[in-house]
Amino acid sequence: GAVVSQHPSWVICKSGTSVKIECRSLDFQATTMFWYRQFPKQSLMLMATSNEGSKATYEQGVEKDKFLINHASLTLSTLTVTSAHPEDSSFYICSALRTGGTYEQYFGPGTRLTVT
Amino acid sequence: AQRVTQPEKLLSVFKGAPVELKCNYSYSGSPELFWYVQYSRQRLQLLLRHISRESIKGFTADLNKGETSFHLKKPFAQEEDSAMYYCALKEAGGGNKLTFGTGTQLKVEL
Numbered sequence: 474g475a476v477v478s479q480h481p482s483w484v485i486c487k488s489g490t491s492v493k494i495e496c497r498s499l500d501f502q503a504t505t506m507f508w509y510r511q512f513p514k515q516s517l518m519l520m521a522t523s524n525e526g527s528k529a530t531y532e533q534g535v536e537k538d539k540f541l542i543n544h545a546s547l548t549l550s551t552l553t554v555t556s557a558h559p560e561d562s563s564f565y566i567c568s569a570l571r572t573g574g575t576y577e578q579y580f581g582p583g584t585r586l587t588v589t
Numbered sequence: 590a591q592r593v594t595q596p597e598k599l600l601s602v603f604k605g606a607p608v609e610l611k612c613n614y615s616y617s618g619s620p621e622l623f624w625y626v627q628y629s630r631q632r633l634q635l636l637l638r639h640i641s642r643e644s645i646k647g648f649t650a651d652l653n654k655g656e657t658s659f660h661l662k663k664p665f666a667q668e669e670d671s672a673m674y675y676c677a678l679k680e681a682g683g684g685n686k687l688t689f690g691t692g693t694q695l696k697v698e699l
Binding site: 505507519568575582 | 598631632633634635638675684685686687688689690691692
């Protein structure tokens with residue numbers, strides 16, 4: 474158990490367009506999910522904490538109007554990159570927090586975004 | 590602010606040799622420390638956490654508060670241990686957020 478999926482696994486979009494990435498917890502409910510960004514050969518940088526039914530909490534330096542997060546259900550959080558630019562090209566990873574017991578984060582496989 | 594440092598980007602060892610992946614942290618409170626592993630083309634997964642004090646796949650890690658370290662060790666490296674390893678810290682009362690180190694690529698050679 475404890476599987477997290479992301480869709481799409483990779484996406485190419487044109488500069489100026491918006492793209493939505495979905496993160497789903499498949500076999501457990503997650504009131505909290507996290508969105509990370511990973512540059513090539515670098516670490517995961519936390520972008521925001523997604524809370525079901527409330528506003529996301531963004532880390533310092535992350536533009537909330539550019540990276541829209543919606544956590545409308547206990548199994549789904551979405552990240553929308555608005556007006557994408559080439560510098561937004563990156564690997565985006567989500568995780569879902571499984572509560573009860575050890576409170577472990579389970580990670581999705583990531584989404585590769587390329588903005589042309 | 591909390592910080593996690595992994596000084597080695599790449600660590601190459603021969604099969605059967607001991608492995609030590611270094612992790613140091615800076616945090617004023619009582620942190621919870623983790624090691625995550627990412628095998629080639631797979632997602633990030635938890636390897637072990639300090640509060641469990643367990644050995645997973647032959648790996649152990651001891652939290653040394655005096656040296657603010659949480660080094661990952663294995664006495665005899667196996668080829669299947671080749672992967673990217675990340676040390677991570679969770680603050681006490683920090684809403685379950687994780688701060689990751691920059692990662693160490695472990696390569697076990699035959």
